[in-house]
Amino acid sequence: MSVLVDNPVFQKCEAEPPANTDTLIYTPRQYPQVVKYMGSKAAILPFIAAELAKVHAEGRPFVDLFAGACAISGGFGHISKIISNDIQEYSAVIASTYLKRAEKIGKFDIVALANNIVSVNVAALPDDLDYPAECTLSEFNKTEKRNRALLDKDFNYTHHLFTRVYSGTWWSALQCVWIDAIREVLDSLLASGEIEKSDFDFGLTCLMHAMAYTSQGTGHYAQYRDAKTDLGMSDINKYRRVFVPTIFKKKFDTLLKWNLQNVVDRDHQLVAMDYRECLASLPPSVVYADPPYAFVHYSRFYHAMETIVKYDYPKIQHIGSKIVKGRYRVDRHQSPFCIKTQVKGAFVDLFSGVKDSGSDLLLSYSNTGMIDIDELMALASTAFGNTYDVWFDHMTHTHMTMGRREDRSRQVRESLIIAKKK
Numbered sequence: 001m002s003v004l005v006d007n008p009v010f011q012k013c014e015a016e017p018p019a020n021t022d023t024l025i026y027t028p029r030q031y032p033q034v035v036k037y038m039g040s041k042a043a044i045l046p047f048i049a050a051e052l053a054k055v056h057a058e059g060r061p062f063v064d065l066f067a068g069a070c071a072i073s074g075g076f077g078h079i080s081k082i083i084s085n086d087i088q089e090y091s092a093v094i095a096s097t098y099l100k101r102a103e104k105i106g107k108f109d110i111v112a113l114a115n116n117i118v119s120v121n122v123a124a125l126p127d128d129l130d131y132p133a134e135c136t137l138s139e140f141n142k143t144e145k146r147n148r149a150l151l152d153k154d155f156n157y158t159h160h161l162f163t164r165v166y167s168g169t170w171w172s173a174l175q176c177v178w179i180d181a182i183r184e185v186l187d188s189l190l191a192s193g194e195i196e197k198s199d200f201d202f203g204l205t206c207l208m209h210a211m212a213y214t215s216q217g218t219g220h221y222a223q224y225r226d227a228k229t230d231l232g233m234s235d236i237n238k239y240r241r242v243f244v245p246t247i248f249k250k251k252f253d254t255l256l257k258w259n260l261q262n263v264v265d266r267d268h269q270l271v272a273m274d275y276r277e278c279l280a281s282l283p284p285s286v287v288y289a290d291p292p293y294a295f296v297h298y299s300r301f302y303h304a305m306e307t308i309v310k311y312d313y314p315k316i317q318h319i320g321s322k323i324v325k326g327r328y329r330v331d332r333h334q335s336p337f338c339i340k341t342q343v344k345g346a347f348v349d350l351f352s353g354v355k356d357s358g359s360d361l362l363l364s365y366s367n368t369g370m371i372d373i374d375e376l377m378a379l380a381s382t383a384f385g386n387t388y389d390v391w392f393d394h395m396t397h398t399h400m401t402m403g404r405r406e407d408r409s410r411q412v413r414e415s416l417i418i419a420k421k422k
């Protein structure tokens with residue numbers, strides 16, 4: 001994963017109002033990230049903080065309109081009331097971990113409870129699903145096929161969603177049985193009233209983390225890898241053999257410590273709405289908007305996170321009679337920001353929604369070819385009219401590629417468009 005390493009350089013553009021007097025209060029806190037997320041803004045929080053200081057006023061909520069993996073809640077949840085929104089439900093679950101205290105879940109040994117379920121459920125599966133440490137490519141692929149065949153099995157217990165749909169894809173059958181069992185434990189603790197919703201969301205966040213770090217994929221769920229060579233097989237097999245409860249428990253312990261030491265109750269709100277609906281419900285606020293800037297839909301890359309959160313046995317997309325390789329939910333969201341013919345209208349709706357709610361806006365901009373910055377500035381100036389100041393700032397920073405590309409580091413430019421009510 002790429003990380004920010006050195007000092008940002010701020011470039012001021014166009015006239016801008018003075019900053020609030022005390023910029024120190026906007027210093028982002030350190031927080032643990034839980035999943036690898038495309039377009040995460042965790043690395044540029046100091047830049048966002050500096051711009052936030054120019055528009056934020058005491059008492060107004062800070063709205064993270066496209067929250068994703070919730071860098072804003074992680075970094076600023078101690079400073080201000082946050083309203084965290086994203087169309088994907090998993091985002092509100094992650095935000096809860098940064099914004100709501102999980103007071104009760106620490107009393108339970110989730111792994112031990114899940115282990116009781118796993119031992120029963122594994123016994124109901126065929127006994128040839130294990131991945132041996134050493135085998136030939138052909139034997140390995142036969143094991144993969146037997147894992148995937150669980151799709152056609154009838155299950156006589158409730159929590160089998162991942163075992164049926166995802167065995168032999170991003171996870172092995174055994175990993176899926178653990179994922180289902182942990183979800184079952186969380187469901188039953190919530191249903192019996194032994195834990196609260198914030199505890200439940202905390203547990204689900206740790207489960208999403210365990211899913212990410214045991215998956216044989218590259219950090220998202222658009223496509224899983226096939227073993228085509230011995231080298232590919234041995235890399236996939238490494239992940240097949242990682243123990244879900246170990247990763248889950250490690251994150252659970254460190255994240256719970258962080259949550260109980262850092263989470264401040266500021267009446268934060270968690271929502272999972274389309275951004276237009278969310279904007280229509282807002283009091284005057286400061287809105288941070290970080291919409292998608294590419295034609296790829298987040299719902300395709302992170303559908304498995306949505307499914308562990310909804311746990312609704314969704315219909316899976318088929319082409320003809322064949323299930324699609326990515327095993328996507330048929331109801332996955334198509335964002336107007338990712339559709340060339342709709343992107344302009346999507347920004348106009350964003351600007352007018354912010355204006356109608358009497359809010360100020362910080363909009364992250366990435367130059368990926370969907371829309372260029374001049375066009376976006378022109379749209380913003382027209383939509384906000386003369387009752388707002390509109391300007392933009394840039395920051396350049398060094399982006400490490402962790403040696404996976406030929407250049408070990410690259411200069412990356414981050415931009416923010418700011419619209420402040422006069």
Ligand SMILES: C[S@@+](CC[C@H](N)C(=O)[O-])C[C@H]1O[C@@H](n2cnc3c(N)ncnc32)[C@H](O)[C@@H]1O
Nearest residue numbers: 039040041066068069070071087274275290335
């Ligand atoms: C660039 S990512 C946000 C990343 C986030 N700032 C972070 O640091 O993790 C864009 C997000 O917009 C969300 N999104 C796409 N269309 C949306 C819509 N119509 N309403 C609300 N959220 C939407 C996606 O689910 C995705 O999480």
